[in-house]
Every structure is written in structure tokens, then in C-alpha cells.
Amino acid sequence: MSSKHPLNAKAFVANDERMHWHDKALWFVREKRDITSKTIPEWEQLREYANSIKTHTMANLDKYLVEFEKNAQARGIEVHWAKDAKEHNEIVYNILKENNAKKIVKSKSMLTEECHLNPYLIEKGIEVVDTDLGERIVQLRNEPPSHVVLPAIHLKKQDVSDTFHEHLGTQEGNYDPTYLTRAARASLRENFLNADAGITGVNFAIANTGGFVVCTNEGNADMGANTPKLHIACMGIEKIIPRLEDLSVFTRLLARSATGQAVTAYTSHFHGPVVGGKMHIVIVDNLRSPFLKSEKYQKALNCIRCGACMNTCPIFRRSGGHSYEYVIPGPIGSSLATFRDPKKHKTLSFACTLCGSCSNVCPVKIDLDAQLYNHRQDLTQQGIIDSKKKFMLKSASWLMSHPTLFDLAGKVARKVVPLLPKSMLYTKSNVWGKNRDLPQMPKNSFKELYKKGIEDDK
Amino acid sequence: MTSKEQILASIRENRVVVDTKLPSYDNFGMKFDDKFEHFKKMLESVGGHALCIKKEQLDETITSLYPEVKIITSNVEGFTKATFDANAQEDVHNLKDVELCVVEGNFAVAENGAVWVKNSNNKHRGLYFISENIVIVVKKDEIVNNMHEAYERVSFNNEDAYGVFISGPSKTADIEQSLVIGAHGPKSGYVIFVD
Ligand code: SF4
Secondary structure (H helix, E strand, C coil): CCHHHHHHHHHHHHHHHHHHHHHHHHHHHHHHHHHHCCCCHHHHHHHHHHHHHHHHHHHHHHHHHHHHHHHHHCCCCCCCEEECHHHHHHHHHHHHHHHHEEEEEEEECCHHHHHCCCHHHCCCCCCEEECHHHHHHHHCCCCCCCCCCCCCCCCCCHHHHHHHHHCCCCCCCCCCCHHHHHHHHHHHHHHHCCCCCEECCCCCCEECCCCCEEEEEECHHHHHCCCCCEEEEEEEEEECCHHHHHHHHHHHHHHHHHCCCCCCCCEEECCCCCCCCCEEEEEEECCCCHHCCCCCCCCHHHHCCCCHHHHCCHHHHHCHHHHHHHCCCHHHHHHHHHCCCCCCCCHHHCCCCCCHHHHHHHHCCCCCHHHHHHHHHHHHHHHCHHHHHHHHHHHHHHHHHCCHHHHHHHHHHHHHHHHHHHHHHCCCCCHHHEEEEEECCCCCHHHHHHHHHHHHHH | CCCHHHHHHHCCCCCCCCCCCCCCCCCCCCCCCHHHHHHHHHHHHCCCEEECCHHHHHHHHHHHHHHCCCCCCCCCCCCCCCCCHHHCCCCCHHHCCCCEEEEECCCCEECCCCEEEEEECCCCCHHHHHEEEEEEEECCCCCCCCHHHHCCCCCCCCCEEEEEEECCCCCCCCCCCCCEEECCCCEEEEEEEEE
């Protein structure tokens, strides 16, 4: 199936009130990020450091992964390697089987989402419960998360209340977030106490210590990892950092960029199993290493999944995470998805205004807007984009490379467009016209105004 | 080829990333005239509380903060009101009814209101999360400015395989961005600095 971002977005935008509400909710988080980042005088230096640590790591990725493995093994952690999603799922399942683990508590991990671990395990008769509140909500609703940090940001408390009423037996019509959170806490506590194993993601893996870090606000990763005897951590190859002290840079940037908090409530450093327990790490490639071969897209691997680019993106805020139909939505997801499967995700790099806001907020300085721009060129060159879009882009570029004609077209448009009936402008083929209105046509073109301005200044 | 070899080969093949140098953090990062005040402000902004008392006041302070709780566990010297020995339990599941844990924090970080807590004399890592409420006791002069100074003090040996920065009680804002204190971990948290 091909990705249909514009069509999905259309459905989201159709509910005007909810779209504005979603937009505002994310902008609120973006503003919190701005406020907190401004309290750090060395913020830009931190971003620069993060950028160079990640770049250095990618240039030496093989070395650091091997170093990590050696150090982790020395601490009694078992290390596995999976080249793709299938192998990842099989490894996890085999560990569970060997340990006779039937009930699993999982903390949020985009990697296991990417590998579709849940349905795989459930099919094998294993009970998998997502324990991050937002993840639990979407799991009960049988939906994927719509954001990497705020999985249920697309839902209102009424939706959560209805879901909990159905699955957890909470009072119907009680929308109080505290009441609903407490209900989830009580139910998940049972899951934690009865679990045979905990599965977590990895925020950062440290080569020189052989341990890894998981950041949460809820404490769910820690309950899940420390209550049962078995802990399985799943990480993409890009999660590695060279030294323990490099964590200072990332722990300072991550939560501030994500939600505007100075740090997450829990930043846990795992360097071996609980007393009498077992710890496994699965290192996964699954189409990550090919990024290293690309000048244009290699930086996409540096992402620390803070979600800041989603919160700031004018398209994401108005189209919702689900419209991307990819495990990671928003600007970074669009680049990752398009690089991995350009045919399937051909519309995503166009879900971008090239405003550059994402690149400006990105704590590791990924050139997101440039990547999306490059994808468009590549898609066109490879003949992947729709013929209609291609025709429009071609015509526009032809027009723009003929200045006299361009001026003339502008003049005509300024005169004619205001006279046209709406039905002619807002045709079916004008996707952009949906829920948008044209601005008033100015009397003069920018060029004319500019010329006049120069003369006035004389 | 094993999967490991395949992944490493794929990384090595045609890699175009140009190497950069790793930074050094010597004397880097924000500093504070009054580290305690800043720590307190940051901790309060995330639903926690910070106090500064004399060591002799531990019992009365904690009792007045939590007058109702019955099941208290502690590994802090100078606090005598513990009613339950968590370290004597074989199984972490036995800690599920603990209402208050009083634990040692190694040092605090002014820039973000976090305390570094290591497992050294606490047998079960799960204690900090399973307990309904948490009090972390830190020595008054053990506050660093920022995370760079913090990581200079962090290390792991084979006995201490776990450590966590804790900032405030557990919390979530997953339902319409409304902050709710008390998710899966403690519902309240104090950091008490002792002289
Ligand atoms: S691309 Fe940058 S801003 Fe977006 S999630 Fe990744 S690290 Fe955050």
C-alpha cells in the first residue's frame, strides 16, 4: 500500500476543532522547550557537542559496538545481534521461551514498534502489556502511537475515559486525568507484580562501560526491569555513545527538547542484572547501516527521538502522527521512511513547508529540512512521484526560469484571480485549497514594491 | 557470516561519515552561586520538595512529613523509625506494600533538581519505584552545578551495577497534557539535605 499522507491529513483536518486543539497542544510543548532551552547559556554549544559526538560515533560505529559488547559481556549481560526485525523478534521470543516467561511488561520502545514485536509475541501466546500510560492507552485502543514522546497526544480525555471504561471498568463519563491515571496505575501494578520478564528500549548505550540508559517520567521502565528477574533491552545500532561522560550532553538536551523539563524524573543506568537475575541486550540493524553510505541522509541516524521536530512542525501539528503511516512520524520520520522505502513513502517529503523550524530545534543538529528537500529531488529523478505533481513542479520550475513570463503570470493572476468564482479555484485537483482560503491579492508584485522602495529611499 | 559479522561489514562498507573529535567537558556548563536554592527551585517545579535540616532532626522531620504511614523502610544512618527491613527480603515482590522508603542519595545536581542514587547498601533496585513515597537523604555539601560535574562522579563497578538520577516523584502528562503526579513510581518525593 502506498502512503497517502495528504489523504490521511484531509481526514484529520476535517475535524476542525480537534485539529486546532492538536495544534495548540503541541505548540504548548514546543513553547516549553523554548523557555527551558533559553535558561541554558551554553545551549548552542551543547547542540554542537551532541552533533560532534554523534558524528564521531557514526564514523567509528563498528569499533564502539564491539567495545560495548565486550564490556557488557564482562558485566554478565548477554549480547545478541539482529540484522532485521524478524531476527530481532525471534531472538526476543527465544529468550522468553528459554526462561519460560509468559507475561511480559514492556516500556516504551519505538524499535519494538518498528519490528512489530507485540503482535509477533501475542501470536505465540505471550501476554504483552505496554506500561507507559500513553502507550497503554493506544494499546488498548489497538492503535499505534502517534508521536515518539507523547504516544496518545491525538486523544482527548473523553477518548481515554471511554477506553478505560471499556477495558479497565472505570466510571463512565469520568474524565478526570488524575482519576484515570490512578486507575491505570492500579491495573498496571498488577501487571508489574505478575510479570515474568520486562522488555525496555534503550535511550543511550555506553561503549566504554558496557551499560545503557533508559529515561522515563513514569518509572515504568524501572518497575518493569527491576521487578521480574529477566530484563531484555532492545536497541538500534545508532543508540551507542562512546563514553559515560558524553551522557552529560544528551541528558541535558533530551528532556528539555522533548517536553521542556530539565531532566526526566528517572534516568536509569543499567550495568548488569538484578541479584539472581538475567539481562539480555539485542542490537538491531534493520536498515540502519545503509544510512552511513549516504552523504545526504547519514545524519538521520543521529536522532535521539526527542520529538521536538514533531512539536514544531506546522504540518505535523495539523495532520496528526497517524497520517504519516510510519512508526516515526514528523520531519525525522519522513526522512527515515523515504530513505528506507521511497516508493511506499513517496508523499512524506512533501508533507513539509521547508520552513526549517525542525532543523532549528533539533538538539543534535540534523539537517532535516535539507534532507526532505533532497528526497524530493531524488524521488523526481527516480521517477517515483505522481505524474500530476511532477507536471505542476515542472511547469512551476519552467515558469520561474523565465523571468518575463513569470512577471506576466503574476500580473495576470493578481488581476484575474479575485474575479474568478470560488468553484473554479477550489476544484477537486486543488488539494491545497481544502480548508484553506486564498489571501487577498496584492496590487503590486514583490519585485515592484522592492523597486519602489529603493526609489523612495533615494 | 553471523548477523554480527554482517552488520559490522555493512557498517564498514562505503562508510562516508567524516570523523570528528570528541569534546572535553572540563569546566564546562552553567554554575550557580547558591546551588541549594537552584536545586530546590528545579525540584519543586517537578512536584518534589527539598529541605535542609540537622542530622538529629531526621526522625521528627520525616515523621511530621508522613504522619500516617506504617510500613517504612530505611538504610539511612540516623533515621530510626523504620518498621520494615527491605534488605532482609529475598524477593523484591515482598516490598510491594512499602509506604515510605528513606534512602541515601550520593549527590544532587543543581541545574535540574536530580539526585544520583546508587544501589550500594540497598539490595533491591526496585525499592525506589515500588514504594508509595520516597525520601532521599543527601549530605548538605554534596551538590554539584551541572550534569558534566555529575558524570565526573558517576562510575560503575561489578557490585554496583545500577544507578539512577531521580528528579521528583513519578509523573505523567499523557492524558491531554495534564500533569498527574504519581504514575508507576512514588506519588510524592522529598530530598532532605543534612548538615
Ligand atoms: S530529528 Fe532531532 S528534533 Fe527530531 S526527534 Fe530526532 S533528535 Fe529530536
